[in-house]
Amino acid sequence: MSESDSDATTRERIADALRDGPKTATDLSETVGIARSSAYNHLKHVARSVDSADRDEQFLVAPPECRNCGFSAFDDPVNYPSRCPDCRSERIEEAVFKIE
Numbered sequence: 001m002s003e004s005d006s007d008a009t010t011r012e013r014i015a016d017a018l019r020d021g022p023k024t025a026t027d028l029s030e031t032v033g034i035a036r037s038s039a040y041n042h043l044k045h046v047a048r049s050v051d052s053a054d055r056d057e058q059f060l061v062a063p064p065e066c067r068n069c070g071f072s073a074f075d076d077p078v079n080y081p082s083r084c085p086d087c088r089s090e091r092i093e094e095a096v097f098k099i100e
Helices: 003-007 010-020 025-033 036-052
Strands: 059-062 096-099
Touching: 010 025, 010 036, 010 096, 025 036, 036 059, 036 096
Parallel strands: none
Antiparallel strands: 059 096
């Protein structure tokens, strides 16, 4: 980790990682060194700050998807649902996040 990386906040490191390419919360937890559950909390704040900033950037989300039936219309895409509301399967693919 470089000196500039150590000075960055967790949310700044998450935003930088998402600018480098698409990542899941699991990817971010490994890259940034935080728990996957806290990555979702940080992602909500990163999304708000990117969307409210005067930048030419967007916070993009490929929503979670059920591996069993393909359902992807979850209420909160910046979350990890425990099961599919349609088929009740617990085989849920993680959402993918990106800033471009």
